Amino acid sequence: MAKRLKIGLIYSYDKDWIAGAYYILNLIHALNLQSDENKPELLILSHSKEEFDTVKQTGYPYLKFKQLYDKNFWASYNLLERGINKISKIITGKNILYREHTKKRLNAKLEILFPASDHIYFSTVKNRIFWIPDFQEHFLPHFFSQQEILTRKKYQKQLADNSYPIVFSSNNALNHFKSIYPDSQSKTFVLQFAVRHPHFQNIPVDHLLSKYLIDRPYFFCPNQFWAHKNHMKVLKAIKILKEQGHKNILVVLSGKESDHRNPGFFKQLKTFVSENGIENNVNFLGFIDRSDQLQLMNNAIAVIQPSLFEGWSTVIEDAKSMGQYVIASNLEVHIEQLSDNCTFFDPNNENELAGYLEKFIREHPAKKKMAYHNSVTEFGEQFIKIVNAMT
Secondary structure, three states, rough: OOOEEEEEEEEOHHHHHHHHHHHHHHHHHHHHOOOOOHHHHHEEOOOHHHHHHHHHHOOOOOOOEEEEEOOOOOOOOHHHHHOOOOOOHHHHOOOOOOOOOHHOOOOOOOOEEEOHHHHHHHHOOOOOEEEEEEHHHOOOOHHHOOOHHHHHHHHHHHHHHHHOEEEEHHHHHHHHHHHHOOOOOOOOOEOOOOOOOOOOOOOOHHHHHHHHOOOOOOOOOOOOOHHHOHHHHHHHHHHHHHHHOOOOOOOOEEOEEEEEEEOOOOHHHHHHHHHHHOHHEEEEEOOOOHHHHHHHHHHHHHHHEOOOOOOHHHHHHHHOOOOOOOEEEOOOOHHHOOOOOEEEEOOOHHHHHHHHHHHHHHOOOOOOOOOOOOHHHHHHHHHHHHHHHHH
16 A cells, blocks of 8 residues: 555634635545545644644544644744844844744654645645635735735745745636736646535524524525625615515625724624614624534525625535525636526626525525535545645
């Protein structure tokens, strides 16, 4: 039997970007569908044993754990510290200030680290594959602080200029990279992720409807409350429909109700709801149990994905996996991602969205069964191909 590949996966559970955690868990599930001889050994690099316990629930047979030191692991030097070290390097050729975590290096024999970090701790790994989820800051800069834009672009340019291998979640994202960094010699790969879910089908629907105070058929919009997710257009569409006499229209929304880039965003949504008298038509659930979320999605008339920008939508993959219908914004990446059970609309046109909601209130959309299991298997196969191309 050939030697089993050893791959390091950086895993962090962060409610502010829960899709990042789901991405790694879904990758592990996909690898678990490969034949035993093709399953790599996975070293999970995370901050806590509790995070590793979550990973172990995947049932993957070849898992190991290494803890990253503490919550300050990723902390960078502040401006004064960088200035002192810059002067010190000129005079002595080395830094005079060291934070404890910068003295340490990963001691593990790995063929690959993914999604890689440029943190000095990981410099002992020869083959690091980086991941750029999307290039939103280039297209929607008004949703970012100037500092965050500079930080993101600096990181991307570093990867591009140093020819680091990079994974993108869509051909759309890869095309953006090529247009923004046309001279880069980086090896690039497209890895379209797929999802595998915890068992949710046995959760009684009546219990969920009672738990979340849902009293009639509903549309479901399970996006975190970030400004680029475009919830306001959904609320405006609801307002239009209510004014047209559809007083029972109901949209249920789940997700963490905060946006660190736009702290007042969720309050704006709540204010719009109250000022326009659509409280009975909107149900904000907050951040809810994953299995509950999936069963609510499964039971909805359709899923609404109104986003202004995506690298590859987890919400859409969730819907595809259960054969649910999606009313999605007509982004190129959404069109790349969806071919069945879908309707597209202009994300800047609430009237168009209202028209589709009204249509599906009258007659619920027909839903085509899909062999989604194949997508999960292909996700794992493609990842192994990328790893083999780098080793």
